[in-house]
Structure formats: C-alpha cells, structure tokens
Amino acid sequence: MRKKIQRPEYLDKLIAFREKQLIKVVTGIRRCGKSTLLGLYQEYLMEQGIAEEQIISINLEDFDFYELRKPERLHAYVKERLIPEKMNYVFVDEIQQCENFPMVVDSLYLKKNVDIYITGSNAYMLSSEIATLLSGRYVEIKMLPLSFKEYVSATGDNRELMRKYTAYLENSSFPYALELAGHPRELRDYLEGIYNTIVVKDISNRHKISDTMMLESVARFIFDNIGNPLSTKKIADTMTSDGRKTDARTVEKYLSALMESYIVYQARRYNVRGKQYLKTLEKYYVADIGLRYLLLGTSSTDVGHILENVVYLELLRRGYEVYVGKIDDLEVDFVCMNARGRVYYQVAATVREEKTLRRELLSLERIADHYPKVILTLDEDPEADYNGIRRINALDWMMGTVE
Numbered sequence: 497m498r499k500k501i502q503r504p505e506y507l508d509k510l511i512a513f514r515e516k517q518l519i520k521v522v523t524g525i526r527r528c529g530k531s532t533l534l535g536l537y538q539e540y541l542m543e544q545g546i547a548e549e550q551i552i553s554i555n556l557e558d559f560d561f562y563e564l565r566k567p568e569r570l571h572a573y574v575k576e577r578l579i580p581e582k583m584n585y586v587f588v589d590e591i592q593q594c595e596n597f598p599m600v601v602d603s604l605y606l607k608k609n610v611d612i613y614i615t616g617s618n619a620y621m622l623s624s625e626i627a628t629l630l631s632g633r634y635v636e637i638k639m640l641p642l643s644f645k646e647y648v649s650a651t652g653d654n655r656e657l658m659r660k661y662t663a664y665l666e667n668s669s670f671p672y673a674l675e676l677a678g679h680p681r682e683l684r685d686y687l688e689g690i691y692n693t694i695v696v697k698d699i700s701n702r703h704k705i706s707d708t709m710m711l712e713s714v715a716r717f718i719f720d721n722i723g724n725p726l727s728t729k730k731i732a733d734t735m736t737s738d739g740r741k742t743d744a745r746t747v748e749k750y751l752s753a754l755m756e757s758y759i760v761y762q763a764r765r766y767n768v769r770g771k772q773y774l775k776t777l778e779k780y781y782v783a784d785i786g787l788r789y790l791l792l793g794t795s796s797t798d799v800g801h802i803l804e805n806v807v808y809l810e811l812l813r814r815g816y817e818v819y820v821g822k823i824d825d826l827e828v829d830f831v832c833m834n835a836r837g838r839v840y841y842q843v844a845a846t847v848r849e850e851k852t853l854r855r856e857l858l859s860l861e862r863i864a865d866h867y868p869k870v871i872l873t874l875d876e877d878p879e880a881d882y883n884g885i886r887r888i889n890a891l892d893w894m895m896g897t898v899e
Contacts, residue, residue, distance in 0.1 A: 524639030556593035641669035668786025723801035766819035826859035
C-alpha cells in the first residue's frame with residue numbers, strides 16, 4: 497500500500513475552513529497531491545467522529561463516475577445520498593470534467609447541511625465567468641508539488657541536505673516520484689505521462705490546438721529559459737530564427753494555456769522606485785524541475801536559475817504575491833508582497849567571489865525602505881549581514897530553520 501505523505505500546511509487550511517459557508521476549491525497541477533489531500537482530510541473527519549456515510553466522495557476522472565459528468569446526474573447522485581439533520585461532506589475531484597458544474601455546486605451550496613470541497617487541475621474552472629457566478633462563495637487553496645521541506649521529511653531525516661536537494665531536483669517533486677527513486681526508467685515514464693496528459697490531452701483538447709509540436713516547442717523554450725526576462729515577441733522571433741516559424745499572438749495563446757494548467761508560472765515585473773507594475777519582459781518558472789530534466793536532459797544544469805525557480809515556488813507556497821523587481825537599471829530577483837508588507841530576495845548559487853557578492857548587494861542597497869532584504873545562496877557558510885542585508889543558506893531557509 498502506498499504511503500501517504502502528510503501535507504500539514506494544506507490540511508490545516510482545509511480544517512480551518514471546515515463547515516464555513518464557503519466552497520473549498522483546491523487547485524494545482526495534475527498529480528501534485530490534491531486527491532490525496534482530500535483523502536487525508538476525510539480520515540481526519542472520521543477521527544473527529546464523522547460517520548463514513550456523511551462523506552460523499554466522487555472523482556470525475558474515474559470511469560465509475562463517468563455518468564456524473566452530466567450536471568443533472570451529479571446533482572441527483574449527491575442529493576439522494578444526503579443524510580437529513582446531519583452535516584454532509586461532499587468531495588468532487590476534477591470538477592471541471594462536469595459541464596456547467598457551477599450550477600451543481602451553487603445548488604448544493606444553498607443547502608445548510610452540505611460542506612463542499614472540489615478540486616481542479618485547470619485554472620479555467622476559476623476563469624472570470626465562473627468566478628463571477630461563485631463570487632464571494634468560495635475560497636481557493638493553491639496546491640503545488642512537494643516543497644523541499646516536505647520532500648526531506650518524507651525521506652526520514654534532515655541529514656545531507658545538499659545531496660537531498662540534488663535528488664529533489666532530479667527525481668522530481670511530484671509526491672509519487674518518491675516511490676520511483678532508484679528506478680530511472682519508471683520515473684521517466686511517470687513524468688512523461690504527466691507531461692503528455694497536460695500538454696496533449698488537457699491543453700490541446702480544451703484549446704483545440706492541432707499543432708501540438710509548436711505547443712511543445714513553446715513549452716520546451718520556456719523550460720529552457722526559466723528566470724530569463726522574456727516577451728512573447730522575443731520568444732516568437734527566437735523560435736522563428738531557429739526554424740520554427742510562429743508569431744507573438746500564437747505564443748501568447750500557448751503560454752496562457754500552459755499557465756492555465758499550472759505547469760508554467762509567470763512573474764510580472766514591478767518598478768520598486770515608481771511603485772508600479774510593468775507590462776513587459778516577464779519571467780517564467782515551471783512547476784517541477786524533474787519535468788525540465790525530462791524535456792532538456794540533466795546536462796541542462798543552470799544551477800542559479802534552477803535555485804531561483806525552486807525559491808519562486810517556495811515563496812508562492814508561503815502565500816506571497818511574487819514579482820520581479822526593477823530598481824533604476826538593476827534587477828531584484830523577487831519582490832514579495834503580502835498583508836504584512838514586503839520582502840526582497842536575491843538568489844545566487846554562490847556569492848563567494850567578491851564581484852558576485854557586490855553585484856547581488858548593489859540592487860538591494862538601492863532600495864530605500866526598511867523592509868527585509870535577503871540574499872539566498874547554496875554556499876554552506878555561516879549567515880552574514882551586510883548593513884542590514886542578510887545572506888543565508890537557501891536550503892536552511894527552505895527547511896524553515898532560518899527565516
């Protein structure tokens with residue numbers, strides 16, 4: 497039997513919203529652990545004394561539930577299983593497979609004895625028209641594959657962090673990949689399955705894209721250029737000059753589709769001095785470095801940009817809005833904002849050379865506010881402070897042993 501990896505940060509969020517008059521929506525890339533999370537939560541409910549018959553669980557990608565993709569069938573199935581005078585917990589996995597699902601969810605939401613939890617692996621389910629329909633009635637829990645800390649805890653101990661970091665990158669952060677460690681062929685097949693399902697099945701079918709080779713070329717380009725400032729025109733021009741003729745509009749359409757499936761993330765630029773958002777030269781990051789190795793090979797080891805990608809995802813997990821900062825003619829890797837304020841981060845594989853350290857410090861020194869400023873690096877050196885700018889080890893930071 498497969499061991500379930502505990503995901504306490506996400507589980508605690510579900511517990512906090514239990515029986516609140518809100519639809520709980522868990523979103524994230526395929527195979528990141530959404531169904532397992534619902535299973536862990538159902539176990540929690542039963543430990544709290546909830547009877548099994550009060551839990552109605554449906555996975556719309558399971559052929560057993562195929563008929564429930566019709567909204568009236570889904571509604572009837574749930575309705576006939578509701579127990580009067582008791583709270584009923586309704587779980588629907590991959591809800592976007594049901595056409596007109598907001599009508600069903602809205603109808604169930606109106607019942608006082610129903611607590612609803614749904615998952616989806618495509619942002620389309622919360623696109624503007626659906627969000628409007630469910631406006632003010634749902635809370636979104638954004639899920640990602642395993643964090644480095646979750647990965648390490650699943651291996652049993654906190655020793656040899658650098659070796660585990662390398663394994664985390666190469667073996668992938670998808671939870672099931674842990675069970676395939678040491679089996680490279682099976683791992684490759686598993687990651688290929690995820691990639692093909694997202695790119696070929698989900699994106700091509702939903703967006704009616706016939707040129708899947710061009711879609712894959714755009715995906716490969718993004719995976720190869722994580723952390724580089726890009727515009728759709730720049731991507732189109734580069735691909736065209738490499739013999740794959742395309743235009744900015746096509747690239748934009750494919751990029752939107754990749755982001756909609758949570759396989760690619762966009763970080764917009766922010767002018768720190770002018771306090772305004774910029775509309776050009778965004779950066780892109782990917783949901784899993786293991787998928788990057790699958791597409792590009794392990795020889796494509798850009799240590800700095802890979803670390804930057806891992807840090808970006810970790811900042812999202814911590815609930816920040818994450819932007820790429822611009823200060824005069826310099827760049828700040830990440831400007832992170834939340835209700836409490838902001839934090840600035842520079843990310844570098846190493847700053848042991850004085851020249852590199854000076855470059856990383858320069859942009860942070862130009863920022864004239866009092867918010868925290870941090871350099872994250874893989875250097876295994878004691879923490880240092882440069883006039884209030886902290887340099888800390890990125891792995892310790894990811895493990896939560898330093899803030």
